[in-house]
Amino acid sequence: MSAHTTSMRDALYEAPGPRTRRLTAILTIVSLVLVCIGLALVVRQFYVTGQLDAKYWAFFAQWSTWAYLLEGFLGTLVVAVTAAGISLVLGVVLMLGRTSPIMPISVVSRVIIDFFRGVPSLLLIYFFFLGLPTIGLYLPPFWMITIPVSLAASGVLAEVFRAGVNAVPKGQTEAALSIGLTPGKTMFKIVLPQALRIVIPSLISQLVVVVKDTTVAYVVSYPDLMQNGRVLITTHDSVVSVYLVTAIIYILVNFAINQLSIAMARRSGNPIISRTTENPT
Amino acid sequence: MGIAEILQKYGQNYAMAIFETLSMTLLCFVIAMGISIVVTVMRVSPIKPLRLVGDLYVQIFRNIPGVALLVLVAYALPNIRIVLPWKTCVEVTVVLLASAFGSENFMTGINAIGVGQIEAARSIGLTFTKTMQKIVIPQALRSAVLPMTNLLIATMLTTALGSQVPLNPQELTGLVSYITTDSTGLGILPFMISAVCYAGFSFLLGLLGNHIDKKVRVLR
Structure with missing residues (x-):
């Protein structure tokens, strides 16, 4: 060849x-x-079956339909970005806990990480939607979707960050400690900044998982793309066309995010660490 | 109500839900493995249209949110006269999603082998079939153990989509929302029982996968 x-x-x-x-x-x-x-x-x-009839597709020629879908998409975006932000912080905290030399902290963090990685995000959402109200805790719909999505993502992110930290050469830590930096300073000034750079492509690809998880927002009646699609279905009595269009929008958005992450990975030479490549235990 | 009362009242439901979740997971995973092998063969074949269809299949189903696919299968398909039982809808959805990721895992496994090994195999005179049989497939399978374990866990978590359609008996997530609306005052315990089941199974599957991986891993 x-x-x-x-x-x-x-x-x-x-x-x-x-x-x-x-x-x-x-x-x-x-x-x-x-x-x-x-x-x-x-x-x-x-x-x-008559699904190509004009009545099922004509309303897509109206700007108001797209404006409504766009409004829903913005809702999706707000939830996804907020959840991504929260899970980034939580992920770093959990990773620091997991790699902590103090045994109890490390064990507790590990249990929390494994719990959030091993439980379906739908169950977490039901917990915030149906479970917490039974003990008198009512959250606004926005947080009922955003918090569980963040929690589910933070478990995976903690492991991604850990892989990133492990990928920073040991010599860096040794050098930092030998010039007299405290272990904390070594982590925050030397290791973590480099680890963050390494995991950037992986973080972007995790965004896809967050976007996917937000689609369950209709459970809590938060107006995201899916929920607004469902409203369109009842107003236009058109299941197939609307669900197809929403699905295609989601696919295109996630495809774009994935391509971005692949491009970043190729440019920086850092592999994409995801749920499927990380170590399961 | 404490955990003992919940288990007394709903213990049988939980047992059935656990069985539903696990059996659905296993069935979907096995079918998804079969499909992902076929799709992967299509993607590495020299026949352009098949490659294109394989790539398209993977891109569609790895990027579509599970719920968006489920509503298409469960609520849109009947409109074009394809009516499936609720459980089949969930299974079809899970299989489509899992097989796309399965094919990606196989492709990663194949790509990790490296062009050099194929060239070496050819230069010592191995035929295409022998190269596949002795070099590519064994290594691709071995390096796929860990990703496939994670996929099996992900498949189990995806079966929670079953809570979005009326199933009978329900799986672990749907059961919790049923119990919470069925009797009040149970607090967060029903959720914790399901969550501990899921997390426990994930943990055990992870251990098993790790164990197998350590035995068969190809060190590079």
């Missing part, structure tokens, strides 16, 4: 001979036809 092969997918195959090339061409055409047939069947199913 040529020297400028970059991806594994291409390296797997040898330069094809005439027979392989012909076979590949035939299979390409066959699969293309199959994909087209599949697409046609989907469109046909939409057509015969």
Whole structure:
């Protein structure tokens, strides 16, 4: 294979001979036809069930529809950004606790981290929505969605930060301690700033998880993109088109965040640490 | 009401919910693994349309929020005359989401092997099938243990989507919202029981995955 092969997918195959090339061409055409047939069947199913009728799509030509969705999107954005901010702080605090030399603090932090990583965010949201009111604690809808989303994210972020701290060369800590910095100063002035730089791509990719978690905001009737979509459905009596459009908006937003994080990772050379790559225990 | 009374009144519901959550998790994970292998093969195949479909599949389902997908499957599909039972809706949603991440894990595993090994395999005369069989697949599987453990845990957490549709019997998250509305004055205990179940299973699965990973890990 040529020297400028970059991806594994291409390296797997040898330069094809005439027979392989012909076979590949035939299979390409066959699969293309199959994909087209599949697409046609989907469109046909939409057509015969009347879902392509103008009444289901016409209101997307009105600016008011998009303004309403945009308003919901802003709601999503406010929750996501607030939750991201809170979880960043909580994540650092939990990571510091987990790496603390004081045994009880480290154990407690570890239990908290494992708890928030091991519990579905939906359960946390129900806890704040249904659980806390039973003991007389009522929060505004905004916080009923934002706090659980932050808590769920903070557990994962703590582990991401820990991986970042571990990635800072040990010599840095040793050098800092040997010039007389206290362990606290070493952490905050030397290790943490470098660790933060290392985990920036990972933090951006965690934003996707936060955005996804905010979609449950309708449980607490907070007007986010999903909730406003549901309102549109009742006013226009159109389930399929509205849910499809909202889903596509979410996909595009999350895709953009993911691409940004991949680009940052490539530029800085730091890998993306996520729930799937971190150590589970 | 204390924990003893709750367990006396709802103990059986909890047992059934635990079974629901775990069985749904296992079923979805196994199917998702199968699909993610197929999707990964499509993505590394030399046939362009298949690659495109595979990439598109992964990008769609790793970026769509679970709830947005569930409402599409459960409430939009009936409008184009595809009516599934509630439980199947949840399972289809979880499988679609998990398989996208599963394929990403396999791709990461394959990419980690490095082009050099393939070139080495070819230069000692191994055929494509032998290269796959002896070099690529064993290493990709081994390095996928840890990510797949995390995916299994994530799959379990995703089955909590079942609380958004009427299931019977309910899974662990739906059960809590049912209990809290069924009888008042229980406080936060019902939540804690479910949460401890989830966190406990996550912890155990994590331990198991770590154990297997230590045995089969490829040191680079």
